[in-house]
Amino acid sequence: MNKISNHLPTAELQALDAAHHVHPFSTQAELAERGARVITRADGCWLTDSDGETILDAMAGLWCVNIGYGRDELAEVAAQQMRELPYYNTFFMTTHVPVIALSKKLAELAPGNLNHVMYSSSGSEANDTNLRLVRTYWAEKGKPEKQVIISRWNAYHGSSVGSGSLGGMKGMHAQGGLPIPGIHHIDQPDWWNEGGDMSPEDFGLERAQQLEKAILELGEDKVAAFIAEPIQGAGGVIVPPATYWPEIQRICDKYEILLIADEVICGFGRTGKWFGSETVGIRPDIMTIAKGLSSGYQPIGGSILSDEVAAVIGATEFNHGYTYSGHPVAAAVALENLRILEEEGVVARFGAQTAPYLKEKFQSLADHPMVGEANIVGGMGSLALTPDKASRAKFAAPAGTVGYMVRERCFANNLVMRHVGDRMIISPPLVITNEEVDTLIERARLSLDEAYEKVKAEGLFVAA
Numbered sequence: 001m002n003k004i005s006n007h008l009p010t011a012e013l014q015a016l017d018a019a020h021h022v023h024p025f026s027t028q029a030e031l032a033e034r035g036a037r038v039i040t041r042a043d044g045c046w047l048t049d050s051d052g053e054t055i056l057d058a059m060a061g062l063w064c065v066n067i068g069y070g071r072d073e074l075a076e077v078a079a080q081q082m083r084e085l086p087y088y089n090t091f092f093m094t095t096h097v098p099v100i101a102l103s104k105k106l107a108e109l110a111p112g113n114l115n116h117v118m119y120s121s122s123g124s125e126a127n128d129t130n131l132r133l134v135r136t137y138w139a140e141k142g143k144p145e146k147q148v149i150i151s152r153w154n155a156y157h158g159s160s161v162g163s164g165s166l167g168g169m170k171g172m173h174a175q176g177g178l179p180i181p182g183i184h185h186i187d188q189p190d191w192w193n194e195g196g197d198m199s200p201e202d203f204g205l206e207r208a209q210q211l212e213k214a215i216l217e218l219g220e221d222k223v224a225a226f227i228a229e230p231i232q233g234a235g236g237v238i239v240p241p242a243t244y245w246p247e248i249q250r251i252c253d254k255y256e257i258l259l260i261a262d263e264v265i266c267g268f269g270r271t272g273k274w275f276g277s278e279t280v281g282i283r284p285d286i287m288t289i290a291k292g293l294s295s296g297y298q299p300i301g302g303s304i305l306s307d308e309v310a311a312v313i314g315a316t317e318f319n320h321g322y323t324y325s326g327h328p329v330a331a332a333v334a335l336e337n338l339r340i341l342e343e344e345g346v347v348a349r350f351g352a353q354t355a356p357y358l359k360e361k362f363q364s365l366a367d368h369p370m371v372g373e374a375n376i377v378g379g380m381g382s383l384a385l386t387p388d389k390a391s392r393a394k395f396a397a398p399a400g401t402v403g404y405m406v407r408e409r410c411f412a413n414n415l416v417m418r419h420v421g422d423r424m425i426i427s428p429p430l431v432i433t434n435e436e437v438d439t440l441i442e443r444a445r446l447s448l449d450e451a452y453e454k455v456k457a458e459g460l461f462v463a464a
Contacts, residue, residue, distance in 0.1 A: 010050040013038045024159075037411075042069035045429045045436050047416070055414040058426040058440050060379075063233055063265045064291035067337055067346065068431035074297045074333050081332040090119070090326045099326035102335045106304060109274055109338065112283055116310035119302040119326040123264035123290035124158025126301040127227070130286055131162045132320050133303065133313060134225040134258050140312050146224040150214055150257075152188045156234035157227060157262055157288075166227055169235075184218060186210040188232065189240035192373050192384050192392055204241030212251045225258035225286075230276030233265035233427070236420035237382035239375045245280040258285040258309070264301070265380070268292030268338075269347035269430050272355045272378030279377065285309050295337045300330035341430075350430040355379060357434050361441045362426070368445065370402075370452045370461075376426075383424040383448075386463075393463035395422060402455055409447035409454075417444060 007013060018032035038050035045068060047055040060066060067074075081098060088096055099119065107115040118133070120126040131149060138146035151157065153168035164172050165179030168188070173179055189207040191200045198206065215223050226248070232238035252259045261284035266276025270292060273279050277287065286309060290301030305313070324330070341347050355378045362381045366374040372386035385402050386393055395402050403419035410417040410424075418425050428440065455461050 007038075007040060007050060010038055011035070013050060044068045044070060045432050053414055055416060056436065056440055056443065057416045058428045058444075059416050059418050060427050060429045061296050062291070063270070063427045064296035066268055066270065066292040066430045067295035067297075067340055068429040071295075071297075071337075071340065073340065074295075074336050077332050077336040078298065078329050081329045085328050088328060089323065091321060096326075096328050096331075098328045098331035098335060102326075102331040102338075105335060105338055106289075106302075109342075110287060110304050111275060111278055113307045114284070114287055114304045115307055116305040116314075117302045118305065118321075119300065119331075120290075120322055121299045121324045121327070121330070122158070122301045123262070123288055124160045124163040124301075125322060126264070126288045126290060126303050127157045127163035127166055127262065128160055129303050129320060130225075130227065130260055130288060131166060133286070133305075133309075133318070134260070136316070136318055137258070137309055137312050138224050140316055143221065145221055147182045148184055148218055148223045149182065149260075150184045150186060150211060150218075150223060150226045152228055152232075153185045154188045154190070154235040154238070155185075155228060155232060155262075157229075184214055186214050188235065188238055189244045190232075190236075190238045191241055192375075193394075195392075200241040201243045204243035205247055207240070208244050208247035208251065211248060212255075215251070215255050215257065220255050223255070223257055225260050226252060227260040227262060229262045229264075230266045230280045230282070231271060231377050231380050233380065234420065236423040237375065237377075237380050237425045237427075239377055239380075239382075240280075245282050249282050260284060260286045260288065262288045264288055264290045265292075265427070268295075269341060269350055270379050270427065272351035274347055293337070294330060294334040297337065298327075298330040298333040299324075300327065300334050346430050351378065354430070354432060354434070354437070358428075358432070358437050361437055365441065365444060365448070368448050368452070370448060370455070379427055379430060379432075381426045382420075383444075385422040385424065387461050388463045391463070395460065396462040396464045397460045402451070402460060405454055406447055406451040409450045410444065413443045413447050413450075415440065415443040415447065417447070 014035035017036050039047050040050050041048040047057050103117045106117050151166050155168040157163045157166040165183045168185045191203045195203040261277045267289050271279040277284050285306045287304040294300050359376050362376045363374045370385050371383050372389040373384040399421045403422040407419040
């Protein structure tokens with residue numbers, strides 16, 4: 001067996017990586033010139049790189065390592081399952097014990113009448129499933145013309161052709177012929193950047209009512225569903241005003257539009273409750289899950305369906321699925337992850353104790369001269385960077401210039417924070433301690449200070 005702990009020197013690893021590995025969402029030539037950071041180990045909330053540096057991971061990988069790194073129980077469950085049944089499919093009238101047990105557990109955890117799970121290996125695949133599923137649902141109900149799915153600009157629902165089309169990232173739509181037909185986008189509920197002189201309450205209603213206008217313009221008989229994240233994640237942790245989601249629910253109910261809650265990021269404790277839908281008070285017909293389902297230890301995703309949707313789909317042969325739908329190893333690992341999150345009180349403790357402490361400390365960063373807003377729900381937080389707090393002004397420099405400079409200082413200070421444009425975002429493991437929260441905030445403030453000095457020195461602290 002290869003022992004990867006005894007690795008090549010960093011420069012050699014970086015050269016091999018550049019020669020053969022194509023990274024997601026990266027400019028390969030730029031990355032090759034600079035050299036990727038090589039992560040070799042992880043424990044709790046901490047990463048170790050090939051040079052022995054320890055790094056606080058305030059992003060939980062890609063929003064997913066809710067349980068923290070290094071839980072041997074998940075490795076043991078995976079090994080046991082690989083020995084017993086390493087793989088079998090769930091096509092052709094077959095099933096297996098891990099997928100049965102996981103499905104039962106998810107039905108217990110999910111709110112309301114969400115009791116049925118169709119599996120995938122990622123959130124992108126699950127949202128592709130949802131696209132076909134809602135159209136099939138309406139066709140089976142005698143309304144095949146209900147095809148259009150409404151989403152939001154700056155939403156992220158995955159990067160496959162279908163899920164990338166459902167999302168509203170214009171940079172993604174610029175490549176590969178996206179979006180596909182039958183997807184309609186309305187504006188996002190981003191009061192900080194787009195609210196102008198409106199109050200947050202009025203703005204939340206206006207953005208929600210765009211859904212009703214779109215339904216009426218497109219035709220109620222043409223619209224199949226509305227998809228949205230309870231809290232937008234990759235779009236920059238956009239927390240909608242309190243008026244937004246109740247109005248969305250009212251509109252979906254009024255026009256009998258299926259509501260798809262994309263819980264890929266928000267699910268499994270990220271917002272302080274088991275699901276973001278519970279945090280914002282909505283009743284989805286379909287819930288997209290992935291990431292925290294296994295805390296990233298295995299690739300697994302799925303769509304949790306309401307009793308009504310499952311009954312309609314279940315009455316026909318739905319010609320859809322994946323080789324690894326309900327993979328036994330992934331299902332076993334996910335089930336053990338959920339056991340730990342529940343039995344060890346990780347979600348409950350985070351929501352009741354850690355999240356309030358994190359919120360208090362994170363919001364203290366709003367006093368920094370470059371931070372206009374520090375908004376956080378549970379374990380999803382964002383800092384809006386601005387040269388003028390009072391007017392919520394954008395920087396004159398191209399969007400993301402200042403955010404990237406802050407991110408670089410974070411990385412230099414061994415803190416993983418992500419930038420989305422000129423927002424800095426966090427999503428730490430749910431097992432983060434108060435002491436680690438203090439370290440996170442200290443390193444974030446230091447990085448903001450260092451970037452602020454550089455921004456001023458380069459003449460970039462100027463409003464557009």
